[in-house]
Amino acid sequence: MKRLYWAQPDTFEAEVDVAVVDDRAVTIDPILFHPDEGGQPADLGTIGDANVLNVELVDGRIVHRLDKSLAAGTYTARVDRQRREHTAGHHTAQHILSGLAEKQFGLKTTSVHIGLQRCTVDFDRKIEWDTVAALERAAMEVVTRNLPVETVFDETDVRSRDDLRAVTSDVIRVVKIADCDKSACCGAHVGTTGQIGVIRLCDVESKKQGTRITFLAGAKALEYSQAETSVLRELRKVANCSTPELPTIFEKALSQTKELAKEVDQLWSQRLPDLAASAEVVEVESSKVGVQIADIPETLVAKLAALIAQATAGAGIAISGVRIAINSETLDAGALLRRIQTVAGGKGGGSPKAANGRLDRGITAGELAAILKGGE
Numbered sequence: 244m245k246r247l248y249w250a251q252p253d254t255f256e257a258e259v260d261v262a263v264v265d266d267r268a269v270t271i272d273p274i275l276f277h278p279d280e281g282g283q284p285a286d287l288g289t290i291g292d293a294n295v296l297n298v299e300l301v302d303g304r305i306v307h308r309l310d311k312s313l314a315a316g317t318y319t320a321r322v323d324r325q326r327r328e329h330t331a332g333h334h335t336a337q338h339i340l341s342g343l344a345e346k347q348f349g350l351k352t353t354s355v356h357i358g359l360q361r362c363t364v365d366f367d368r369k370i371e372w373d374t375v376a377a378l379e380r381a382a383m384e385v386v387t388r389n390l391p392v393e394t395v396f397d398e399t400d401v402r403s404r405d406d407l408r409a410v411t412s413d414v415i416r417v418v419k420i421a422d423c424d425k426s427a428c429c430g431a432h433v434g435t436t437g438q439i440g441v442i443r444l445c446d447v448e449s450k451k452q453g454t455r456i457t458f459l460a461g462a463k464a465l466e467y468s469q470a471e472t473s474v475l476r477e478l479r480k481v482a483n484c485s486t487p488e489l490p491t492i493f494e495k496a497l498s499q500t501k502e503l504a505k506e507v508d509q510l511w512s513q514r515l516p517d518l519a520a521s522a523e524v525v526e527v528e529s530s531k532v533g534v535q536i537a538d539i540p541e542t543l544v545a546k547l548a549a550l551i552a553q554a555t556a557g558a559g560i561a562i563s564g565v566r567i568a569i570n571s572e573t574l575d576a577g578a579l580l581r582r583i584q585t586v587a588g589g590k591g592g593g594s595p596k597a598a599n600g601r602l603d604r605g606i607t608a609g610e611l612a613a614i615l616k617g618g619e
């Protein structure tokens with residue numbers, strides 16, 4: 244199989260001989276389209292007037308799935324150039340990152356993913372952000388040196404990062420980027436590292452025993468950086484500070500919010516006995532049920548229900564918004580909740596002593612009294 248994208252990565256159009264595999268599936272010679280292989284998505288484009296929907300490896304052959312049937316013959320094939328530049332640029336960036344990571348930091352690549360929105364490389368060890376930043380600088384140096392991405396065949400002493408077993412009849416193809424990387428690979432690449440333009444490492448996270456870095460290259464990297472810059476500008480405006488001051492200011496604001504929430508809870512706690520005493524009392528099955536609907540913090544609803552039950556020496560129902568809690572010394576709290584939920588819907592449950600949950604909608608005191616009495 245002659246793969247054009249190996250030897251001529253900048254060829255996006257060619258005359259190809261089409262052989263029919265079955266309805267809407269063909270092989271072509273020479274092979275212009277990169278298949279879905281080695282973590283790199285398939286090229287798309289056209290063969291004659293048929294659109295290429297996917298390119299797959301089937302029993303060692305590269306099969307093109309089309310949106311219409313083609314008869315055997317010679318056609319002009321065109322690769323979707325923007326998509327290829329995206330996948331080849333990101334895939335070559337991944338070679339650079341994996342090669343440098345191993346050479347400079349002893350990190351072995353365990354997995355790669357080239358996506359259309361997001362690309363990742365997994366390494367075998369934990370690393371910190373300063374290593375990621377150093378790797379990013381080293382990668383950008385390789386980009387600015389504009390090194391050739393060379394293809395050689397049958398070179399010995401090269402390990403494979405990708406699984407080549409699925410492709411038969413091909414010689415082992417090795418991709419070399421000067422002193423930066425050398426590995427067996429079947430993917431599509433750019434011709435020189437300068438074509439990548441820019442490599443940005445966007446994030447790092449722990450992945451089992453190792454680390455996953457998220458990266459972007461070229462136009463996608465610029466798009467990402469512009470979006471982040473725009474968010475930072477907005478945050479600086481809101482907080483009226485410089486970028487380095489942002490983490491401290493936000494941490495302070497968050498801890499103040501937590502403190503204030505605590506104080507609000509305390510103030511409400513002090514009001515709960517009054518709310519319990521002023522609960523509207525309904526007689527249900529010769530037991531007293533105190534009902535209080537008040538806009539209180541969710542965390543205090545169960546406490547209020549317990550205080551009402553105590554104050555009425557019966558049952559207490561507290562509702563805030565759609566949050567409901569029932570506490571009872573006489574009636575079955577769980578059964579009362581189910582009775583209310585047959586009218587107002589919602590989720591939750593509990594025991595005869597205490598139940599709590601959510602309703603699908605708010606409810607008025609009058610409506611609640613009618614529900615409770617209607618069940619008698």
Ligand SMILES: [Zn+2]
Nearest residue numbers: 418428429430
């Ligand atoms: Zn490659």
